[in-house]
Amino acid sequence: MAAPAPGGPGATASAALDELSRSLTYGALGAGNGSLSGAWYRRNQIHLFGVLLAILGNLVISISLNIQKYWHLQLAHQEHPRPYFKSMLWWAGVILMAVGETGNFAAYGFAPITLIAPLGCMSVTGSAIISVMFLKENLRASDLLGMTLAFAGTYLLVNFAPNITQDISARTVQYYFVGWRFMTYGILEILIFCILLYFHKRKGIKHIVILLTLVALLASLTVISVKAVSGMITFSVTDKMQLTYPIFYIMFIIMIASCVFQVKLLNQATKLYHTATVVPINHTFFTISAVIAGIIFYQEFLGAAFLTIFIYLFGCFLSFLGVVLVTRNREKEHLPQSYIDFGHVPGKQTLDKIQPDSNGLSYGTLPDGSDSTKSPSGEKKEV
Numbered sequence: 001m002a003a004p005a006p007g008g009p010g011a012t013a014s015a016a017l018d019e020l021s022r023s024l025t026y027g028a029l030g031a032g033n034g035s036l037s038g039a040w041y042r043r044n045q046i047h048l049f050g051v052l053l054a055i056l057g058n059l060v061i062s063i064s065l066n067i068q069k070y071w072h073l074q075l076a077h078q079e080h081p082r083p084y085f086k087s088m089l090w091w092a093g094v095i096l097m098a099v100g101e102t103g104n105f106a107a108y109g110f111a112p113i114t115l116i117a118p119l120g121c122m123s124v125t126g127s128a129i130i131s132v133m134f135l136k137e138n139l140r141a142s143d144l145l146g147m148t149l150a151f152a153g154t155y156l157l158v159n160f161a162p163n164i165t166q167d168i169s170a171r172t173v174q175y176y177f178v179g180w181r182f183m184t185y186g187i188l189e190i191l192i193f194c195i196l197l198y199f200h201k202r203k204g205i206k207h208i209v210i211l212l213t214l215v216a217l218l219a220s221l222t223v224i225s226v227k228a229v230s231g232m233i234t235f236s237v238t239d240k241m242q243l244t245y246p247i248f249y250i251m252f253i254i255m256i257a258s259c260v261f262q263v264k265l266l267n268q269a270t271k272l273y274h275t276a277t278v279v280p281i282n283h284t285f286f287t288i289s290a291v292i293a294g295i296i297f298y299q300e301f302l303g304a305a306f307l308t309i310f311i312y313l314f315g316c317f318l319s320f321l322g323v324v325l326v327t328r329n330r331e332k333e334h335l336p337q338s339y340i341d342f343g344h345v346p347g348k349q350t351l352d353k354i355q356p357d358s359n360g361l362s363y364g365t366l367p368d369g370s371d372s373t374k375s376p377s378g379e380k381k382e383v
Helices: 008-023 038-043 046-078 088-107 113-134 142-160 170-177 178-203 210-238 248-273 274-298 306-328
Strands: 024-026 162-167 351-358 373-374 378-382
Touching: 008 373, 046 088, 046 113, 046 248, 088 210, 113 142, 113 210, 170 178, 170 210, 170 248, 178 210, 178 274, 210 248, 210 274, 210 378, 248 274, 274 306
Parallel strands: none
Antiparallel strands: 024 162, 373 378
């Protein structure tokens, strides 16, 4: 068989495959695979660095969210609150948020998507721990159980995620980008996105599943482009400059655009539904979407054993369940119980607190549970 002509399309594809085979290596199955042994540590040092960046980034994000929450609680108790953007404390939260997101961004350059994406559960559990310690919120039994499940799931994820080392160069990203797997996946994702967007915009359907599915579809593009951009920057620092290739800027534009529309849709969801409802569903949908994107675009489960995949998926399930338990009913616990305080009038027997009754025609509900009003003639009527 004749060799491809130099400079022709066949030579370009052959060079891409050669580079891909050099940059893509899979950990050999052995005694240390799937257990925290010395051999496992030696094979996964780069991955563990990415995991450390992701966990620290998520914890910093948790701190920033609680700082901003603390400041908004302080504003709620002020008679004449000043704008939040004039507060150094609020800006400290914003800066910490940027630092945490930078850590997450960098983590994708050192570890697979299927390993980094599920670690978002650390942000939720970390936020719950910090709120108990510094905001004096109640620690519930469901919180402890949820944290335990999330940590157990994280252990399984880190231990049984795809044992793959991949150098992300511009040529590698370009090869994946024009491959039939991603082309098929991209067409299906665009079709599903357009159908859901039609029902959301034209039919006015605001169901949380539709909104967060739209967010998840955009998130799959986000994680693909984030890993590509982060990986090419890392490759430029450690090996050869990759920032001169057009594919870098294509991925950068996809990353920014998908993030902007993702945040817009997520804001709509948080306006329509409680945060305690949005957070677990969004975490679950985002993780599933990111894992599928990593499998299809970067082929991260190629050659993995069935048992490894099963335990990995079980770890994802535990992290999902942990996030649900930590966020369950948390928002409702902090809703204020409104009442009207009549104070104490000497010589008069009054009701201290009357709960407003929005379901009846009367203004309040009496302690004995009866609901009554008086007619203009003074006659008592049951409503």
